[in-house]
Amino acid sequence: MVDFDPDVLAKLKATGLYSDEQEQQLKKDRKRQDEQNERRRKENQRRQERNFGQQNRKGGKGGKGGGFAPQHVTAQCVHGVYGEVLSAPPATKPQAIATAPYNFIPLPDDVLPSPLDETLRTLLTDGNGTEKSQLSPEETRAVSQVFHAFRTQGKRYDGAITLSIENLTPLFIGGTGKDTFAPTGTPMIPGSELRGLTKNLLKMITCGTWRASEDMMDQHLYYRSLMAPRSAPFNSGLHALYADKMTGESASGRVVKNAKPGFLVKRGRRYFIYPLLDDERVHSIVIRDYMKSFHASDRDVRTSAVRWQGHTAYVQVGLLSTRGLKTKDEIEEFFRVTPPKQRNRIGKQYYKYFSIDDIDKAKGIEVPPEVLEEYRNDKNRRGMDLVRQNHVIGQAPTSIAGMAAFDAVIPCFYLAEDGVIKAFGHGQSFRIPYDHATMDAVPGYLKAPVVDFTDAMFGRTGKALSWASRVAFEDAVATHTKGTESESLAQALMQPNPTSFQLYLAQDKKDELVHWDTPGARIRGYKMYWHQKNGHDWRARTAERTTLAKREEGSANLLKTITPLKAGATFAGRIRFRDLDEVELGALLRVFHLAENNEEIAYKIGMGKSIGLGSIRIVAELSLEGADAYQTLFDGDGWQEPLQAADPAPFLAAYDAYVKQAGSAVEESYTRIRAALSAMLDYRSTQQIAQWEPATAAINGNTDDPSNHDTRFQNRNVLPTPQEVVQYAKKGL
Numbered sequence: 118m119v120d121f122d123p124d125v126l127a128k129l130k131a132t133g134l135y136s137d138e139q140e141q142q143l144k145k146d147r148k149r150q151d152e153q154n155e156r157r158r159k160e161n162q163r164r165q166e167r168n169f170g171q172q173n174r175k176g177g178k179g180g181k182g183g184g185f186a187p188q189h190v191t192a193q194c195v196h197g198v199y200g201e202v203l204s205a206p207p208a209t210k211p212q213a214i215a216t217a218p219y220n221f222i223p224l225p226d227d228v229l230p231s232p233l234d235e236t237l238r239t240l241l242t243d244g245n246g247t248e249k250s251q252l253s254p255e256e257t258r259a260v261s262q263v264f265h266a267f268r269t270q271g272k273r274y275d276g277a278i279t280l281s282i283e284n285l286t287p288l289f290i291g292g293t294g295k296d297t298f299a300p301t302g303t304p305m306i307p308g309s310e311l312r313g314l315t316k317n318l319l320k321m322i323t324c325g326t327w328r329a330s331e332d333m334m335d336q337h338l339y340y341r342s343l344m345a346p347r348s349a350p351f352n353s354g355l356h357a358l359y360a361d362k363m364t365g366e367s368a369s370g371r372v373v374k375n376a377k378p379g380f381l382v383k384r385g386r387r388y389f390i391y392p393l394l395d396d397e398r399v400h401s402i403v404i405r406d407y408m409k410s411f412h413a414s415d416r417d418v419r420t421s422a423v424r425w426q427g428h429t430a431y432v433q434v435g436l437l438s439t440r441g442l443k444t445k446d447e448i449e450e451f452f453r454v455t456p457p458k459q460r461n462r463i464g465k466q467y468y469k470y471f472s473i474d475d476i477d478k479a480k481g482i483e484v485p486p487e488v489l490e491e492y493r494n495d496k497n498r499r500g501m502d503l504v505r506q507n508h509v510i511g512q513a514p515t516s517i518a519g520m521a522a523f524d525a526v527i528p529c530f531y532l533a534e535d536g537v538i539k540a541f542g543h544g545q546s547f548r549i550p551y552d553h554a555t556m557d558a559v560p561g562y563l564k565a566p567v568v569d570f571t572d573a574m575f576g577r578t579g580k581a582l583s584w585a586s587r588v589a590f591e592d593a594v595a596t597h598t599k600g601t602e603s604e605s606l607a608q609a610l611m612q613p614n615p616t617s618f619q620l621y622l623a624q625d626k627k628d629e630l631v632h633w634d635t636p637g638a639r640i641r642g643y644k645m646y647w648h649q650k651n652g653h654d655w656r657a658r659t660a661e662r663t664t665l666a667k668r669e670e671g672s673a674n675l676l677k678t679i680t681p682l683k684a685g686a687t688f689a690g691r692i693r694f695r696d697l698d699e700v701e702l703g704a705l706l707r708v709f710h711l712a713e714n715n716e717e718i719a720y721k722i723g724m725g726k727s728i729g730l731g732s733i734r735i736v737a738e739l740s741l742e743g744a745d746a747y748q749t750l751f752d753g754d755g756w757q758e759p760l761q762a763a764d765p766a767p768f769l770a771a772y773d774a775y776v777k778q779a780g781s782a783v784e785e786s787y788t789r790i791r792a793a794l795s796a797m798l799d800y801r802s803t804q805q806i807a808q809w810e811p812a813t814a815a816i817n818g819n820t821d822d823p824s825n826h827d828t829r830f831q832n833r834n835v836l837p838t839p840q841e842v843v844q845y846a847k848k849g850l
Contacts, residue, residue, distance in 0.1 A: 210628055211351050213835040216814050217620060218649075218727045220839045221641035222793045225324035225786035228562060229779050231573035232700055236263050238568055241581055248566035252581045260582055268696040275695045276741035277760055278706070282306065282593055282688040285800060286651045286732040287602050287681035291724040295604060295678045304598060306688055306722065308590035314722055315590070315692070316575050318708045321643055321794065323570035324786050327563040329556050330578075333640075337550035338616050338633055339495040351619075351833045355632050362532070362549060374545045376530035380430075380473050381503050381541060382481065383525040388489055388504075389481040390531050390538055398475035401467040403445045407431065415439045421500035421543055423527055425511035430528040431470040434544040435500055442466065469545070471528065478520050484538045491550055492541070497616050501543040503527050551633040555615060558622065558633065558640045570704050574697065587697060588705065593690025599683040606657040606676045608728045613644065619833040630833055641836075642793075646721050647813040648803040649729030651684045681730055703772030706765045709737035711794055719800035727815075732800060739765045796839040802846075812846035 230238075240260050242248055252260065290298035290306060297304050319325070320332075329335035342352050342359040367373050378399050379392040393399065402410075408418060418439060424431040436442075441464055443451065448466050493504055501508050506527055513526055531541040532549065540549045556564070568577075576586035615621040618632045623639045625631070631638050657676050694705065711718050723731040740760035776787045796802075803809055816834075817827045837845065 210624075210626075210630065211619065211832055211834045213624070213837045213841070214845075215620060215816060215829055215834040215836045216812060216842075217836055218813055218815055219644055219646045220797060220836065220842060221621075222321050222643040222645060222797070222839075223786075223789055224560065224563065224640070224642045225783065225790065227324065227780065227782035227786065228326055228565060228567045228569060229324040229776065229783050229787075230567050231323075231570045232698055233263075233267055233573040234568040236267075238566065241568070241579070242566050246566065248579065249581045257582065264584065267698075271698065273696045273698060274702050274741055275697075276739065276763070277694070278692040278709070279738045279740065280311070280593060280688075280690040280692065280709075281736040281738070282690065283734045284682060284684055284686050284688075284732065285719055285734055286649065286653065286684050287655065287725075287730050288684075288686065288722075288733070289607075289679050289681040289724050289730050290722075296601075296680050297682050297723075304595040304682055304686065304688075306593040306690065308592050308690070310722055311593060311690060311692070312575075312588075312590040314720060315588075315705075315708055316571055317643065318711075318720075318794075319574070319704060320569070320571050321790055322707055322711075322787065323704050324783050324790070325569040325571050326565065326567055327556075327559045333555055333559065335554050335556040336494055337491050337552075337554050339491075339497065339548040339550050340616060340632075341546065341548045343546060351630055354629055354635070358632070358634060359549070363546060376532055376542075376545045376547065378469070378471055378528070378530055380476055381484075381527050381529040382523045384521070384523050388484040390484060390529065390541060391476040391478065391481045392531075393471060393475050394477050399469055399471045401469060402431070403443075403448065404436070404439075404466055404468055405442050405444055407433075407468050408439075420508060422508040422510055423501065423506075423543075425509070425513050428474050428514050428517075429470055429472045430513075431468055432528055432544055433468055434465065436465065473514060473517055473526060473528075476517075476520075478517075482533065482536065482538055484541065488538055488540065495548060496612060497614065498548060503529055503541065503543060553634050553638065555633070555640075558638045560639060570701065574694075574701055574705065587695050589693045591691045591693070593688040595682075596687045596689050598686040601680045601682055604678060604680045607655055607679050607725060607730075608657050609676055610724060610727060617830075617833075620836045624835045630835075645797050646726040647797060647842075648719060648721070648732045648800050649813070650803055650809065651732075653729035653810065655681075655725060655728040655730055679725070681725070699768055699771040700775045703765075703768035703770070703775075706737070706739065706768055707772055709735055710765065710769055711791065711798060713791060713795050716795050716799040717801040718795070718798045720798065732803075734800070737765075739763045739768075793839045796843050802843055806843075806846045808846050808849050812842055 237260065240252075240256055240263065249256075288297060290304075290310060292298045292300075298307060299305060327333060340355065340359065342355040363375055365373050365375050377392055378396070379390045382389045382391055404418065407413065411424065418433060418436050421435040422433040424433055443463065443466060448463075451463060452460060489504070506525060509527070516522065517526075529541050529543065530545050530547060532539045540547070542548055574587055576584055613621075618638075619630055621641060622631050622633070622635075623641050625639075626635070629635075692705075694702070697705070717734075719732050719734050721731050722733055725731055739762070741763040742759050743761055777784050806812070816830045
């Protein structure tokens with residue numbers, strides 16, 4: 118609640134627009150709100166202490182509990198368990214105390230070109246350094262000659278890397294059913310899984326490029342920010358951005374919504390929006406009257422929906438609670454005695470409705486395909502989906518007089534610029550896309566057409582030319598298993614959620630959160646999942662099943678029944694390679710030799726990485742083909758083995774030297790990336806740190822259950838670096 122300026126208040130009283138009674142009521146409202154906030158703050162603190170400080174209380178001072186004790190950092194900024202911000206001034210940036218089952222390996226400050234890049238890039242790019250969309254026959258022959266020369270001139274190596282694998286936690290490789298992948302009856306890790314694991318790590322340690330088709334889906338994420346800065350200070354920047362796009366000011370100084378009403382019409386695969394003839398065709402109905410008219414219960418109006426009555430469509434926007442709903446007389450009285458800036462405190466009281474007969478039939482605007490596709494890709498939308506039409510009550514009209522035939526129609530609100538649809542949605546405060554796409558947050562130097570190590574070794578599909586891989590991955594077949602875990606529903610395997618920009622973007626500004634439209638926004642890096650202890654509970658909890666069952670249709674399908682392999686199974690696999698030079702082979706081997714300070718390096722593979730499944734140990738042994746390989750068929754009493762064991766050390770040293778010669782930016786990036794990888798892949802830390810699970814737990818952002826809601830999600834607390842997470846966990850912060 119905001120107080121009036123004293124001078125303004127005096128003028129309002131003098132003109133009779135504001136009374137002493139209203140001022141007293143405002144003070145009472147403020148006092149009541151402050152008391153509610155204080156009760157909520159204390160309850161949050163008590164709840165967090167119960168959840169995370171339980172072991173500390175049991176162990177006592179100096180005991181072994183190691184719980185996350187409350188911290189009080191400053192008088193202004195009150196912190197709860199694990200540094201959770203319970204209250205803070207609006208200008209304060211959230212603390213980096215969020216937790217998640219994942220973290221990020223940082224981006225390099227420069228790209229490391231492969232040995233192939235120097236001669237190949239000049240053929241694949243034009244004079245401006247842009248990758249060519251097509252090569253001439255002469256250029257194609259020149260590229261082939263470069264490849265041939267590189268693979269035949271100088272010392273080149275053929276051979277294999279034998280992989281001995283053991284799963285340290287239960288393992289589930291997704292197949293078509295509940296059992297782990299075993300097409301022949303014997304469990305195995307497909308070569309494609311091992312290829313993906315190796316390629317991702319190779320890209321990290323070789324400071325590789327980023328491409329929209331490989332490393333990140335290039336899309337415009339959607340957002341909505343309706344909470345006022347006073348109640349959500351850390352959202353103030355995003356709130357201002359949303360308000361600027363979605364609201365304007367009338368000639369009289371009144372705040373107005375920018376979204377215009379209309380109807381989304383489908384014809385075949387194309388969609389059009391038809392605006393209303395004028396804004397006066399939009400009507401409002403008191404929600405109480407709406408419920409009475411359509412015999413709708415409290416439960417009926419808790420979700421967004423469209424209700425058709427003849428040619429009239431009612432836009433039902435879901436309500437969290439109906440307890441604050443008022444009658445028309447009560448609403449009018451409230452507006453009569455309440456200053457304009459205070460009127461929104463009673464919340465939504467009206468639904469909009471309008472008729473398709475009032476559209477301008479001559480002004481259908483086609484929705485651009487990219488806008489339609491991005492609307493479909495908004496995975497965080499809950500409630501009404503205008504394309505799927507998942508919550509429609511009643512029968513929509515199938516034809517309109519004076520209008521061409523259509524396949525479907527639904528009311529909507531939309532934003533347009535210069536006659537082009539920019540966004541559309543359900544209700545006037547719908548989710549809108551950021552102006553910048555996700556790939557805009559990738560530094561330009563990482564998107565340059567450099568032929569990096571993954572291009573050179575794993576092959577590439579480019580605009581102008583494609584070439585094949587020089588490494589091949591065999592399936593790793595189980596040599597021993599210890600049976601399976603009991604069949605059970607697994608915790609939901611959620612998709613990446615980059616709309617949580619406080620977690621996915623580098624928060625390197627001093628006093629503000631960076632979101633996707635912040636100038637200079639930069640992604641944090643490569644996403645990886647933490648290891649968990651063997652025995653970590655991966656099964657869906659009762660509360661999770663209940664919550665998903667209440668959500669949109671299909672949400673319950675996020676829970677999958679699985680029977681993972683128990684820890685302790687062993688697998689044997691192999692990577693074959695041909696025509697790699699010394700540096701390339703060293704880079705490939707470095708993926709399996711990441712330990713720097715005697716860490717116990719383990720990798721993550723398969724489904725369920727976010728819930729503790731899929732931690733594996735890999736022992737890699739190098740074998741090379743000798744100069745006389747395949748010249749002799751038999752060796753003694755059997756076939757001659759063309760592969761001979763070799764020492765990986767010279768190749769690892771050759772790659773490290775190549776990195777050092779590339780310049781300080783690459784060398785420093787390589788050092789920083791390896792340090793982060795060591796922190797995230799060290800399985801020993803998982804086992805030895807008592808408070809590891811709470812330090813890497815997902816934040817519960819479920820607002821449907823206030824008693825179990827973690828305010829760190831609402832406050833947009835920032836995710837620490839991998840090294841900081843380990844240190845916090847060791848100290849029990």
